[in-house]
Amino acid sequence: MDDDRPLFILAGNGPYANRGCEAIVRGTTKILREHFKDPRFICISHFRSEGQYQEQCLRETDRAIVHFAPSSTLSKKGVIQNIWKPETWRKVFQYSFNRDAFNYTNMIPHLGGASAVLSVGGDNYSLDYGVPTLFTSLDDLVLAHEKILAIWGASVGPFSALPDYELYMSNHLQKVTGIFARESVTVEYLESIGVSRNVYPVADPAFLMDPVKPEEEIPIEAGAIGLNLSPLMAKFVTGGDLEQWTTMAAVIIAEVAKKTEREVFLIPHVTNPDSNDHTFMQKALSLIPGKNENITLVSPRYTAAETKWIISQMAVFAGARTHATIAALSSGVPTLSFAYSIKAQGINRDFFGHNAYCMDPKDLDAKIVADRIISMLNQETSIRMDLRERIQGIQRSAMHAGKGLKQLIREN
Template sequence: MQQHINSRPFLFVGNGSRKNLGCEAIECGTKQILRAAFGPCKFVSVDFGGDFRPDEPDIDIIHKSLNVRRFTLSWWSRHLLRAIGCGVWFPAIGKYMSEARAVLALGGDNYSMDYGSLGVHLDLLDYVTERGKPFIIWGGSVGKFDKKGGVYREIVAQKLRKATLILARESVTTEYLSQIGVECNVVRVADPAFVMEPSKPQNLPFDILTEAIGFNFSPLMARFVTGGDLQAAQSLVTEVVRDIIKTTDRPLVFVPHVFRPGNNDYIFLRGSYDILQKEGYPVQLLPDTLTAAEVKWIVGHFTAFAGARMHSTIAAISSGTPTLSFTYSIKSIGINRDVFGSERYVIHPRKISKSFVAQQMASLIREKKDVRSLLADRLPHIRKLAFSAGDHLAKSLAGSS
């Protein structure tokens, strides 16, 4: 009987492709957690976005792509069926759902409204729960829903109460869900990327210097810093990095983490890299061909790190590297509070200026021994929380069988 159960896959839904290394880190950590709790596992991942995914080295997972963006065939189908009263329909997911042990909504912040409408993700929750399959919001940040008013907030809360489990990756989410009356199915865990193992790259075009500073910034952050003006944001990044190098007298490595069209860290950071290299500053730019595990290995060797992509900062923090987080949402705030006990190393968009960031980085480097000691003390607990997600899922599935 156990052998039959183990042959049934876990169905992942909602994660992005490996053009986003954060999505890759979530998947890698999730597989590790589930294997620790359930033993050998099979997985099917229906990735949202329709982006290209390279060959998968893990023979135990099958990847399928579903493009749910506005005005795609999937988008029109959902809205047409709803308009004629037929409910929502996800054939690409339904194809695998009957055999799945459970449906895990990956992606981290799909239920946070950071990127606009929750429509497709709430439809997915309804689709799965109405068919009696366990639905788990896995290692996510949830909320806030206040921007659309109290009525909408209560509608979302009612839907979230139908989820089998909400495994929240940080305490700000659990506090918010409690405030809106979603508590019975909520458990605090940690982001699965905390347990992804690093992997040493084979062919880096330059040596990683342990005295170097790692730096990530994103086109997405420009929306919050310069009102979406990418040219102004790139000029600001160039000034910030120039001042960091002058203030700390250390080399700096640009670390791109997302490579999607229209939201590509590599292209964005390349502009600042080219300018600073021509000016003679000691800068390097990581290639856009590395895996999430390889980037984690690299940032683990830096003296300090500053990043806008949350999973670039998780890669650094989980490696014990002192880290500053540029943040625009609850997810980074919550994770910093849970790891460091405060928001001391969080930099909000309105404070991003060349002098302030350089001063914060210099201060972080001066305190690096204490910060590394704090991380060494806290990370075992954070890893334990991440692995506890598998135990909570196993207990829930055992109770429903």
């Protein structure tokens, strides 16, 4: 019976169009299956449209996962048609009182039977995308129902740009049942603002996602270079000027292809309508003169696991999206991270003990990028040996999160 199987709610994530969000889910289910008997999963994620939600439901490959879209808005037409129902007035009140909390009302009927709620998403608890009220409201709702709440495999902060908000977050985070921090920079930051009692150092669950070879053959020559460049980087490289960043990206791609004299694969990792790596790199590619026969733009149709397999075939990978670099590192591929936040720096430091394979946005010059990739190609054998020695420890750390969660459930 289903009642005998533990239920975990994975809330706050983005859609699978963000391969990192899918990778978190795949890694998390692997962890929980290792530590709990035949678990069930409800994913309540934030979708860009009803069509995107329906597509994700149809394409889900794990039968233990059920998807729900959050109640993000109230339809005026729906309110008018059902104005006579008490339930409609309850929803109007909830929406008016706290729109962020209203997003998670679909979760409430399932809270009673849940073993824990995992707030997933990687870097939701930061200022990278604005003040994270959408996620603190999730926390408040779960804690108000006296359920176990884990901020799961995440980077947190910094909030120092807003001192008053940082104080609020310090108090808020101390109330969370457990914070499973995916890198040491987060652990150190949390300690600096007085949050340590409930912090569990782990590694990102995406390190455990298994690659899956696509059904159709993808011709990849030995020694190919993988590049992932995102429109999001414009915020950090050109102060938000997307056109200028697109031009810069075109020069970087061309310089890497020219200097390495190798096949270059442009590999998208996020293909949401409002932040689409494929569209961005397609535009950058169109700005490069000539035929560019040694540059291939990879299709956006591949899943996270298939994309990881493609990345695993590269001699060296350089990427902006954090989970694209995690896919490369966990596949033993020498990886250059374009690090615009603490998460990339922390993950690299935990992996290698240094940040020599990170590049700051202000250093993102085409010649420097190409030279760094060539340098890593020259050290490919030694870097791969180093990766092989370290990856098992990182994966054990990711798997250890399940043990910590099990302990929390027992104690609560």
